[in-house]
Amino acid sequence: MLRLSSLLALSFALLAGGSGASAQMAQVPAAACSAPADLPPALASWPNAKPLQAAGERKTLAAATLTPAQAVAMSLLATPKVAYPLRPEKPGGSVSYGGLARFTVAQAGTWRVALSTPAWVDVVRDGKASISTAHGHGPDCSGIRKMVDYALEPGDYVLQIAANGSDKVTLLVTPLS
Structure with a gap:
C-alpha cells in the first residue's frame, strides 16, 4: 500500500511539474512584428478582408x-445554430462558433483555405468532404494561423x-494553380 501511495505522489509531482513547465513555455513572448509580412500574390488580399x-x-x-482570392472577415454563429450539410469531424461544442459559405471553382487545381484561427474547416461538394492535400501555417506576422490545401x-x-473559439474569423479561399 505504501508503494502505491508513493507512486501516486510521484505521478502527481511529475504532473504538477509538467504543468508548470507548460505554463512557463506559454509565457514565452512571440517574436515581435515590426511590420506586416510580405505576402505572396495568392494571399495578397488578406489585409483587406471584406465583411461577410x-x-x-x-x-x-x-x-x-x-x-x-478575396479575404473576408466572417461573422460566425453559435454552433447550435448551424445546420452543417455534412457533420464536421470536429464540430465543436455548444460554446463554439461556426458557419457556412459557398464558393465556385472555375478551374481545376490546388486551392488554399487560409484562416486566422485554428478552426476546423471542411470543403464539401455533393455531400462529401474534399480530402486535404497539405496543411501549414501562414507567413510570420501575417495573421494567418492555418492553411489547408485541396x-x-x-x-x-x-x-x-x-x-x-470566437464569433469572428478572417479567411481566404484562393487558387494556387
Whole structure:
C-alpha cells in the first residue's frame, strides 16, 4: 500500500511539474512584428478582408458567397445554430462558433483555405468532404494561423467552419494553380 501511495505522489509531482513547465513555455513572448509580412500574390488580399455574415443553413448560402482570392472577415454563429450539410469531424461544442459559405471553382487545381484561427474547416461538394492535400501555417506576422490545401475540380462548394473559439474569423479561399 505504501508503494502505491508513493507512486501516486510521484505521478502527481511529475504532473504538477509538467504543468508548470507548460505554463512557463506559454509565457514565452512571440517574436515581435515590426511590420506586416510580405505576402505572396495568392494571399495578397488578406489585409483587406471584406465583411461577410456566415450562413447557418443551406437555404441561406447565397447570401454568404465567397469571391475566390478575396479575404473576408466572417461573422460566425453559435454552433447550435448551424445546420452543417455534412457533420464536421470536429464540430465543436455548444460554446463554439461556426458557419457556412459557398464558393465556385472555375478551374481545376490546388486551392488554399487560409484562416486566422485554428478552426476546423471542411470543403464539401455533393455531400462529401474534399480530402486535404497539405496543411501549414501562414507567413510570420501575417495573421494567418492555418492553411489547408485541396485539389478541386470545377463546380460549387460549401465551406464549413466549425469549432472556432470566437464569433469572428478572417479567411481566404484562393487558387494556387
